[in-house]
Amino acid sequence: MCADTTETPDYKSTLNLPKTDFPMRAGLPKREPGWLDRWAKIGVYDRLREEAAAKKGTDAERKVFTLHDGPPYANGHLHIGHALNKTIKDIIVRSHQMMGFDARYIPGWDCHGLPIEWKIEEKYRQKGKNKDDVPINDFRAECRKFAQGWVDVQREEFKRIGVTGNWENPYLTMDFHAERVIAEDFMKFLMNGTLYQGSKPVMWSPVEKTALAEAEIEYHDHKSHTIWVPFKVVSGSEALKDARVVIWTTTPWTIPSNKAVAYNKGISYGLYRVATTEEESWTAPGDLYVLADTLAEDTLGKSRVTEFTRVSDVAASELEGAVCAHPFAGLDGADGFWDYEVPLIDGDHVTDDAGTGFVHTAPSHGADDYEAFVKRNWLDRMTHNVGEESEFLPHVPFFAGLQVFDRKGKEGKANNAVIAKLVEAGGIIARGRVTHSYPHSWRSKAPIIFRNTPQWFAAIDREIGDGKDTFGKTIRERALTAIDNVKWTPQSGRNRLYSMMESRPDWVLSRQRAWGVPLTCFTKVGALPTDADFLLRNEEINARIVEAIEAEGADAWYAEGAKERFLSGIVDPADYEQVFDILDVWFDSGSTHSFVLRDREDGSDDGIADVYMEGTDQHRGWFHSSLLQSCGTNGRAPYRNVVTHGMTLDEKGMKMSKSIGNTIVPEKVIQQYGADILRLWVAQTDYTSDQRIGPEILKGVADSYRRLRNTMRFMLGSLAEFSEDERVAPEDMPELERLVLHRLAELDHTVRKGYAAFDFQGVFQSVFNFATLDLSAFYFDIRKDALYCDGNTLQRRAARTVLDILYHRITTWLAPILIFTMEEVWLERYGDDDSSVHLTDFPDTPADWLNEPLAAKWEGVRKARRVVTAALEIQRQEKVIGASLEAGPVVHVRDEAVLAALKSLPFDDICITSSVQLSGDPIPAEAFRLPEIEGIGVVFEPAEGEKCQRCWKVLPEVGQHKHEGVCGRCDEALSE
Template structure:
């Protein structure tokens, strides 16, 4: 600039904003949390719907367990829920969210017992009510901690009044819901094998089980025939098992009609073998060679086929039959039975059947009505009971879950009795308690069950007469699944599941509030006391005093009252499975609270995929037993969180990501943005590099918002331009907004936050920052108060309101910051407004098609200029005035109609239909467009920096005509 040329910088309309480039989220977010609390944003939203103008929308919170700090799975889960609630609120619903906690059960009880053990204190010597109070206090302390941790993530909800399964009213309703099963005929006491934790001394549900590799004993055990004709009289049927300790409880041997069997003779053996030449054994043909090899048989002969008809009615002897010192304990008949569960994939083709210790075994006996043949040989610590010869007191697993002495003792006794031909070890997947991490056993024990196949006597038969029918019909007819694979998973589980084990032999929980008649069989009609007045007294007491009332002195007499002679009844002290607690939450949250739902049904349940066997599952069963249908309309499922390499997170591997650490380093909005960027329906990954990428995306978006704020600093309603009067470029932006508004709403309605984020982010960074803003900076900075500048600012205002509200459910803190930068005020908040309605007439497909051509041609020009910039021929695109050859007439006419030089940010441009010269720059993907580089002619305007022939010919020195007019 010449010395006598005025300084024109101050005459430009440059962006003005205090919105910082650096977010400083970790330090600033707590201030916004305090502000939301002070102005009571959640309460104001509820007041907004008080007139009934907004349709209620309720996401029912699956309760986390109140026993530890949050992990990354908690953060993912609660953030998705928050996005669902916030997005529906901003789409016009009254979106309520009541956070809740699961407070009863073994994990908390286990923690208190651990404290006792450290102090050398015996739990059994502590008064049960005192023990329960310690559990209550422990849970309460963690509720407070987790609540603050959830709030720090920006989760909105009724935090002052959450639901707790240990609240007195909740305990009363859980008991009331249980007694509905008592009254409708689905509750029964049965003796069947259940998954039992010897460490925790309680039955476990499938949802409380995880599978780990476990090394087990393997043994091959021959059973002699008690009576048989021909060569079978000397033969023995061989079974294979990985649980030697169950042999004393054997009651049958199973085979399968579809398996081919053969009679095999031992011809030669190694020197040390538990077989001898001439021995005859029966195996499945596909397994004989392997089994005989394990028995150290070196030569054998297949004598003949053995038809399964020969097993029909056959009776075997137990391996301990006739053994000295057993006083005939095992001298009973062992029938051969057919079973579909028998395969010839491994083992011998025969299955040792102990109905007290296996699900398939038990079902075989149920089918034959042989339940009177069940054994009760193993106690709650996995110890053989006193009546079992040889093994009394020996444990399968010790108090830490390590192998006890039972297996080796049984194997040794089999060797002594000649009842074993081979042994070994195998590593296989085996069920463990997910709390103690110790192996479990299957153990026959009296438990309380809810039948899934008995008719429910409540008259609510629209979805079916049994719990299973109601559940399966609800899955298909009443519920939408996101993703649909969730339907398939839960349906198959419900279709094949056994009856629900409701009882746990613990202390911290809601008791099974029922009474059983003394000296009466469980199958007798009067075994259970069913009396509405008794039930009502229990509910009333629990509501006032909590479930501890069940354990008070004289409770039995108090509750039974005059309904029966209390001396004739026993009080049940088992507690309910905690999945029954959480499965009942729909009753005391959705049904009973003012912020619940009219019909007690939630619009959405949203949890991880493990909850198909957990909360989704138990809620469905519980509600089908008491309401006759599913308690939800939509079920949304997320996957598990893995590290950056796709490995499961583990403290031992050192690859865990703690939400608190992420918040301290980046801020909660970055963690929330990570959630939005993932496809949560599958397993997702997180780690330092992924979070860096997330932070980079955040910075790019923040720059977009900062540009809008700066450009809107002086915008007033007087500047607003009607869309019909806007230039085509602005009308094209409005068209894109209309398209995007539909996409955003559809995405939020279908819980697709990844789709919403990608669409909005790409629009903000590609359509806006790299295209529209890039083009319109010149107009906004240099035009002054022209109609074109007013139209651009009007579009920026429209963009501002859409982008802030579209993204507020995701970036709750940042969009609040953006909003308050423009609309400060004591009561102002982006979270108190809705997404603006977008006029349908903004859609303009012909205009969009035209501008698609313009953008294609622009790509060729900018790519051609980039080559010149790289070669240092020019420093900026305004130094160019290229010649653009356009083959197609319609594209050429489109470019002529839109100030194509401004679109390409050049000082001039020449459009021609002449054939492209050989040196013309082309892009392979854009046919029919070529660019020949030419430098702009003229002088550089010292205000807008365009190079034009008329610069210096106006009143204001060194300006072009446009800048001269803008300066007045």
């Protein structure tokens, strides 16, 4: 070739470089609100419902899929747990919609209950106002207004995260129809005989002055008094004459309500005589005490006994039938209040793990104590010594008016007063303090007490007799059977709820508050709770009540003259008393399936939800109460699937706390990164366990997002001006393209299976790995040359066809997770006014794209490629070459099948080299190898020829064509 002094033309403008306006920087915080406005304007959620309705009754009918929203409480801004919860729900709904369902989502709120009532009371206190001086319906109106305000705030915060749903018409437990249904479902318990009034110990908040459910309790460390109290044996075995049975308790305030002492037949007991004591001791030489053998030494040591002897065994037969005296028996000024017998009773709940081997039994202040008295039919021995503010009532000698806990949840004077009186009566041998886990109200954070009060219960072991006996005759039987007809994610949720349901007591339905749905029932004046006519059961009266609530809300129950309005003309109102307790708010939320799934047009077809999804704490909360309520009213569970997420912790695995300063606020994350990053964090985590979040974790999530965004940007740029005329049928494509289609077919199965199983981590990880490893680092890397430099070749058209196929699948597969970004990707190609990726389904993927033999062949090809690229990387690091296109390596392959496979392909293009020599000769000693890939060695050789000024391949043919300084392929492309 003759020397030429003219410069080589600049061919860059002739390349098919990517063209797109899709920016590298997402700018999500500023741009996401615009997409939200757009979706609202074009009505995406409503259009999907309309399209589904139009297909009803046709071959294209979409099956209804309903995720029933567990209602958050309308009280305060969202925390990170809310964001996790609502995002998981949104991904479930969106993915099922795109898999061909009519996926509906009705957001809802829990609006009644103590936290809201508490806020209004606080406002009153600040103004020096007394709640009890305010007409009850005026007070309820303020509670309603407060709840509505927070519903409006939270609705906008949930929408900002991108949650789709019927936001214009959510469900609220304070809506009149909802209140009517809650009352109606309560009256089903009234009419089927499971409702009863009982007097038993319940968890009681002295601060909030109401009974609490287990779901309203949390446990915190609490420092309690501990006392060892001897009960003198006054009758029984001769061996116990002059002996005293010692109990240990952490609740001294319950001693005035003691009615028995419990022992266990399986524990070894002994009679111990004190020999010597320290100078200061509440014991004396010669004292006789009955103690569990394993605990005797510890107990006597705490009593400052220095020497003692074990006198004899004490058999269970000697304890049986023995009677003690109360420590306060015979005290001056007590007027005989405690001069009653204290029997020794056998109880399985007694252990010798701690204490003395004997348990002080106050049936009005402990569940085990109460059950021991129920077993013996001793309920007439219950005490009513403690009031609603944890104060001793006026009839209790010495202690009247003293509180266990004050109005702020601090320790009152009751414990110390009881201990002082025990010291005075010679009724204590030791005392101390212990820090232990103690129940607190999760709202006020104050400690609670167990207190005997009249409450309303649903009996869970009483036969219902409503004919809905498929799963059992009682609520418990139905619930336990129904649990095994539900699918649990994770399965451990089933075991947790089952064990709770097996052992739970009757359901306490009543609360002594004002803001909620009342227990719409009446009791007969003068009748006892055990009398058959104690409760008024009348369908005509029930109908009047629910009709009034439907029109006026539950306030109708509190209106002046309500009793006469509901009863007159049917029964004499003077014969009945109206109940004014309100229902446990868990009954409210447990009833939501009735007024949402059953009653709404956009509910479910059969009144059963496809999915309930909440945090693991809801096994004792919403999952639990919904199951109880539905089994009591419908005889079955209200859900087919229950999905549970764990709790959100900080980066170190610590519980989030404002005082520690480790909380992550969703609003702040969205302001910094955008909602899509928050949603991606949810998708990347294993939500079935406790998950972590923090600044470093979010940085990692943002990095994953950037890598994925680059992949989508490359696709968009390479698809510029793609037309259907270019499309190549799969059977006409090169092997590399057919391999990608095979992987897509595999991935389609993975994605659909993952979304159906609520495994978003599995879905995202599979798609992300495919996008970054199979595509960006492999397929795109190889095909850039053809996409940029080829003319209208089959290879380039096939690659563009595959890119279009990839685009539609990846964009839709990730749309339920990255709702904003995938909409942006979609609009970059389909930017008309009405278009949205969220109006589409996942594309069907032909089964014949699967090609296992081809995949097996390419597994060997990719291994060989890895050895080549690793060998060239060393040459690049040593600056022998600047780019892989400067190489023309010799590749030695031992396996004949792999060698044949490589020879059947343009292996130089696959390795991104200008040439490659394939050899079956023995691998030279100097060849580069990878230890994990046997039978392949690479000997580096530079590519021969000149560098093409357009595609940069080094080839002998460069300069021999019409266009100056290019290879044949580029010359042909330029000629086009």
